[in-house]
Amino acid sequence: MLNTYTIGRIGKDCQVISGKHGSFVALDMAVDDYQKGESTTTWVRVKSSKENHIKLSEYLTKGRLILVHGTLSSSIWEDKNGNSHVQLSIVAETIKFIHTGKKGTEANAASETDGNMDNEAKAPMPPEGLPQNNDEDLPF
Incomplete structure (x- = not known):
């Protein structure tokens, strides 16, 4: 068994496929690799x-x-011209959204969304008028 963590962009909207054995999601993810100044894109099927x-x-x-x-996992398939291709597939345990943020904001953050709708959020700012922490007042 090959365990992997892979980051990429979704190529087209996710599909929910229903069959007699239940439903599942399927999507194609573009994974970019940069080596020696050149970019290579590998497509990975996620289920x-x-x-x-x-x-x-x-x-x-x-x-x-x-x-x-x-x-x-991987498999080999032939196109209509008889050329062989390798199809990489991942059976997902977790899926996380990567938030890239906007220019001029804090560092990038990733929040786990493996189905629990409890995404990690930034701590809210306290309402105005409440005392703020002042490190100078600490006795140590």
Whole structure:
């Protein structure tokens, strides 16, 4: 079994596929690799039958940057011209959205969205008028 963590952008909106063995989500993810000043894109198929991923499918849209953790496998297929290609696939254990932020804001942050809708959020600012922490008042 090959466990992997992979970051990439979703190539087209996620599909929910229903069959007699249940439902699952499927999406294609573009993974960019930069070596010696050149960029190479590898396409990876991501699948999951987890209920929480199925619920998140409406947010798994084209262009979103995600991190996928799961089991990697590969297969070989032939196109209509007889050329052989390798298809990489990941059966996802977790899917996380990567938030790149906007120019001029704080550092990039990743929040876990493996189906628990409890995304980590930045701590809210206290209301105005409340005393603020003052490190100068500490006795040590």
